[in-house]
Amino acid sequence: MKRFLLITVVAILILVIYNYPKLNILAGYSAKNTASSIFIGGRSLIFTDTTDNNFSPVDLATDKVDFESKVASSSAFGLLTRRAIYREGLGAVLTLNKSDENASYLIPKRTAVDHNISFPFGNAAQKDTVFKNIDYEKLKQTVSSIFGVDQSRAVLVLYKDQIIAEKYADGFDKESRLLGWSMTKSVMSTVFGVLQHQNKINISNRAPIASWQKDVRKNITIHNLLQMNSGLEWDENYDEISDATKMLFLERDMTKMQEEKPLTGTTNASWNYSSGTSNLLSKILRKQFVSHQAYLDFWYSDFIDKIGMNSMVVEADLSGNYVASSYAWATARDWAKFGLLYLHNGSWNGEQLFTKDWVTYITTPTPGSNGTYGAQFWLNSQQQLKDVPKNMYFADGYQGQRVYVLPDQDVVVVRFGLAGFEENRFLKGILESIQ
Known part of the structure; x- marks a missing residue:
């Protein structure tokens, strides 16, 4: 015994x-x-x-x-x-x-919410327009179809800057902040676009990582990192202990893990989806500013609050780096503004935050991605969604968080939830609702 x-x-x-x-x-x-x-x-x-x-x-x-x-x-x-x-x-x-x-910490300075200008350029009620070319009943049915079993929490459809459909699950409404998960990568990429437009960075330059300067990694550019095409080793697996899970749940400074990885592929020819790369890019962004406070403020002052995404909160790690891989929260309406900024090629209410060339850049397929990935955005260039235009592109997050941009149709679609859904059928139904 x-x-x-x-x-x-x-x-x-x-x-x-x-x-x-x-x-x-x-x-x-x-x-x-x-x-x-x-x-x-x-x-x-x-x-x-x-x-x-x-x-x-x-x-x-x-x-x-x-x-x-x-x-x-x-x-x-x-x-x-x-x-x-x-x-x-x-x-x-x-x-x-x-x-x-x-511990003490710095916090970003934020801009006050504009409740005087109507949505989308402010947060006052939008000036509703009834479009004769929209089948509103079909649109309503399409939106409702992904609630319930598909566990959607929020869906919003913008057409010509107007909300034409908006639905929330019980417990959620237009004021509810929703986690974008990996859509945060697209937010971070946009900060690079703003800096590029301001001539404060050149993404073609080599990545400013001191520890790489004496080995083969010194040739990796910011562009390679934005396309996740650096050739660096990374294990993106959430079903077991991996680089991604250790980074998010065990690290004080989430930018370090990817920096310390060896080169196992060929730079500009080895696409590998990596949340570590996105957080390393957050570190590179921090290096562009004279102070930590300036880094924290810029994301909001020159981009997020600039387009009235005042509900957005980008979470930071213990070292004060924005967790660019995973942790941005905002209302569905504010996420829609993000898509609308891209639909308008970087122009917001008369001000150019980034150029049309940046939109072309983030929608150019990364070598090795089979046409599915740009620069921290996902693409439909090979018409993986067969009934959706090839030039549709989107921010993508875990469990089907999406901001879709459809340039030819002047449409932005936002979807949040806890489970996957039939994207092709859903988007096809929306497009068929607009004659």
Whole structure:
């Protein structure tokens, strides 16, 4: 019996030790998502646990929230607990030690919301127009078709700068902030476009990474990174412990992991989707400014708030870098403004934020991507969505977060939810609604 008990204890210890890193990431995901959902998204703990965190194995964590301190904690079977804090202006972040909770930090300066100018150039009510060429009943049916089983939370359709369809699931409305996940990559790319237009950066230049200057990586350009075509090693896998999960849930500075990876492919010929690359690009952006405060402010002052995306919050890591791979929140209406900026080739209410050449750039297929990827945007150049125009392009996030831009049709479509949906059928229905 003693031998049996000893063997059992040893087996349990081995099991715990082997799975401890997984439990660390599991609890980390739950704590971070809980803090963001409640303090940015404005949701309750019950709602978050029964929807956003209700999938295996994250649903095994036990979540608690301290509303006064704005801290969320998640326990994995009582074996370990991870904590995430909310920082005004910077969103939620996982802590690595107790001192992180009391550390000082800079916050971005924001512009006041314009409630005088009508949507989309302001946030006052839009001047509604009834378009005779739109079959509103078919449009309504198409939009409604991806709610319910498809778990959509928000859908918005813009046509000629006007909202022609807008629907929300129970518990959500036009004021609800929604997480874009990897659509944040497209937001980050746009910051480069703004800087390029201001002649403050040249994306053809070599990436300004000091640690690369004495090896073959010194030839990697900013352009290569924007196209995710650097040839750097990276494992983007969310089903197990990988580069991506370690970066998001274990790192203080999320820009470092990709920087430290070796070259395993051929630069400009080896496309590899990498959230690490997007965060490295965030570091490169930070290097363009004389101070950390200037870096934090620029994203908003010269782009996000400039187009009235005042609800947007781009979350930062513990080192103060915007997490460009994954963590931008905004209302569906503000995400629609993002698409509209591209539909208007960088012009916003008479001001040029970036040029039409930038739109051409981000929609040019990356070598090796089979025509599916541009510069932090996804493409339909090979008509993967067979009933949708080839020149449609979109920002893409986990679980089907989308901002579609359809230039020829003067249409922007926004969709948020918790599960995938039939994109081709959905977009086809919208296009057929507009004669």
